[in-house]
Amino acid sequence: MLAHHPLGARLPDSAHAVCASLPTMADVIGYEEKDPRVMEKLDLGYPRFIPHIYLRRLLEHLRRRRGWGERDAFLVASEGAARRLLDHARPKDAEVKTEEGFVAVHFPRDPGAADRARLFLQHTGCGISSRQAEDALIQEGKLAARQAEEIVEGDGAAQCVEMLRAASGARSAEDLFLCRSGMNAFHAVFLALQRAQAARGRDLWLQIGWLYLDTQRILEKFTAAPSSFLWIHDPLDQRAIEEAFERHGARIAGVVTETPTNPLVLTGDIPRLAELSRAHGAALILDPSTVGLANVDALPHADTLVVSLTKYASNRGDVMAGLIVVNRSSPFAEALRRDLGEFVEPLYPRDAARLAWAAREMDRISREGSVNTERLAEWIARHPSVARVHWAGAGGSRRNYEILARGKNCFGAMLSVELKRPLAEVFDRLRCVKAPSFGARFTMACPFVYLTHYERAKDEAGRRWLRERGLEPELLRVSPGVEPFDRIREAFEEALA
Template sequence: MADVIGYEEGRPETTQHITSGYPRFVVHSHAKQLCALLGRRAELAGRSLWLVTSAKMAAELATHLNTDTAAQAAPFQVDSLHGVAHTDTPALNSRGKVFLQHLGGFLSSRAAEEELVRLGELPAIAEEKLFAGDATAEIKRVLHEAYSTASAADILLAPSGMNALYASFRAINALQAPRGRTIWLQIGWLYLDSIALLKKFTADPTRDYIRLGDVTDFAAIEKVFAEKGARIAGLIVEAPTNPLIQTPDILTLSALARQHGARLILDPAISSPFNVDLLPHADVVAQSLTKYTAHEGDVIAGAAVVNSAQPDAAELTRLITEHLEPVHDRDLARLAAQIGGAPRIISKINANTLRVAEFLQSHPAIDKVWWALQPATRDNYLKVARTPGSVGAMISFTLKGELAKFYDRVNLPKGPSFGMSTTLISPFIYLAHYDLVTTEAGRAELAAHGLSPDLLRLSVGVESSEDIIRSLSEALT
């Protein structure tokens, strides 16, 4: 836990040991090395540099930074690389990083590696298993198993789940704003960058961003639609939510949105589309392919899947495609090399999660457990689950004892991702919402949404369930 806090507070004794990390939070060492090389050029010297996915993303980032007139941000292109240079200050550096984090705009580490090899800064590209054929076709072929009603043209690939969500959000805004619809609803507590997207990119966040914290309070949702239905552009709903793994009544919510002309984005990341069938109820399913499909934990990617049976489907597909960033070829080839194993991996994860959840729910040292089949939203989950045992990897829980003591002792891999073949555990609220954990007002906001700062998020992998339970049991004694 000392390292978690050291990372969040940027303490050198912690950060000096971090050479890599989750790609939208820790800038890859290859990208840093490239920026250092580019910084030797006279026109870029002394400036902060960001390498991004495309010229379009560079233009968006420069515009965002230049709302601060001191930024003097400008896009640049060197050979095939696109980026932005701006005034070097901590505040602007943070602003640029957070923007790219929210939108999924960072240059692929594989693209950076290839450029470093071309420049002679690295001896060779690291060996890895890549798909030899048409990687895009292979990815869509496997995803079609989860999205059986979607054609290949309905499945749009992105460099991250956040970029898929951002493009879907932008596309729906473009359709709905001319109709006088600018309001967005958040149902339940969402992943931090999804919340940030709504807070920062709605037309007028004080007017157009409405958050409804209780996924089971359908009366409150109906009341908002009754009062503002003609002005609601869309909803973003995780099914289940992250990290409380709560599922709204998706079927009823979808019917309400359609009745009022609102567009519904559903996100199946927590369980995966191989476990929950959401497309029939959505206008767009925006998902991370980093989770479950890239189960070896070495690719970041995403997808937006359009429900072709819904109004505006053709125009949504066109607009989402316009806003999506390109996916690097070798990222596609690496994802395609492992995605075929996803259904088998997910089946094993599901079986393990059922056993681990049973263990945690019955252990006297555990205070509370949240998972797909938690009593409060179990029936809602089963309405969209492919089978009663399709529960996904995620279990969140709190302890009756001290968080740090348990976390330091538990002999499991520790990290912020999920949906990997490897089990991972993290003190999720510390990692995702440290700003809220460390203030009285922030802790009150968390409590109002049923979130404890000491919540642990466990992503169950494919190891022996007995070994996972043994590691948890030893740390709980």
């Protein structure tokens, strides 16, 4: 996979790949601007952002068969998801139709409501998967057969849960909830804790560090009011964190941070954060997705973990999934176990069977990717074209990270590079999979800020706003795979030459 891949190439070469190639900065910008030249090449992409070709075909078939005409239509995993989508999108004269295994929502054409519905699906990850759409198309006689792939025999979900229980350090399978996506995991935890804390008069959510885009969007959009969301940009600013608890401790419902953060790969003082949260009655949600469950032991410090299994566990790059792990010693454990079932959208059985097959190699992929990350970080930091490298072993947060790390060489497969030359010169020349994910068997790279904060990255005022908050717009995020390190280094030597 250390090669140049054409625009729109499925990576991996599977009908269920979660990434498609965006090989140049012009392609990335074209994707963000919805340039037809780019969009017509993308029959799939990261599933919450680009509707899969099977999903589009299924929607078109249902539109004709059900006589929906030109109405806006969306497919979701459950009736609960349909209700929440409608509450958020607020369309007029909406109809909900329960199909076999999923739910269709449609309403008269309304661009505003349709945009809100699309963003709700993106933020909450409660849509249907490509495998579920594939099965529905086969049942409707619109597709001949499933794609052949290796899966486990028996109950894939149960096998996933047992592997992940051991990896997370949870005591019981009852403490794990397998979800359709990492964002569905976070959204479900957010709703369950929001309910529990509202009864205690708590409505403030504290975000620490730069987090994954849609985690931040849920905190911004689904809290009660703008005054119910507080963001401390630097997870190493312990003084600001302490002051937030001193000023707002009685209001804080939950604290959310990543261990470490994405894309700056910073780790705050998690034991102290846990101490503050518990002393003030706030729930602490930790997300170790950046480095994966095999690399950090975060559960003892958290009330609950939320994890994207699309990374590391689904290391083949063809399943989107998420996980919630409840710390049963948490004062919120009973409320979480009671209410999460209402909000979690369970993983589709075929996705679970494929995930269980891939997750058997999670430990090895995590370990080998970590070793390559450390070697690449140390090599690339010395390159004259590189200004700075962010990774779990760098700078002032390394000691904080090592408190959580499961051992040596457990740095995870992510580093972010600030360059002394234009990003496009390096990115366009780089030979690897170029798409917005990480934690795969193969090396990946992306211009992270352009894909997550494009509206700010495209003009100087927005770029200044990002830099003031510690995020360099021209950042190259890299996720080293398990290829021989010499081959990875050669690809970067060429790009930086």
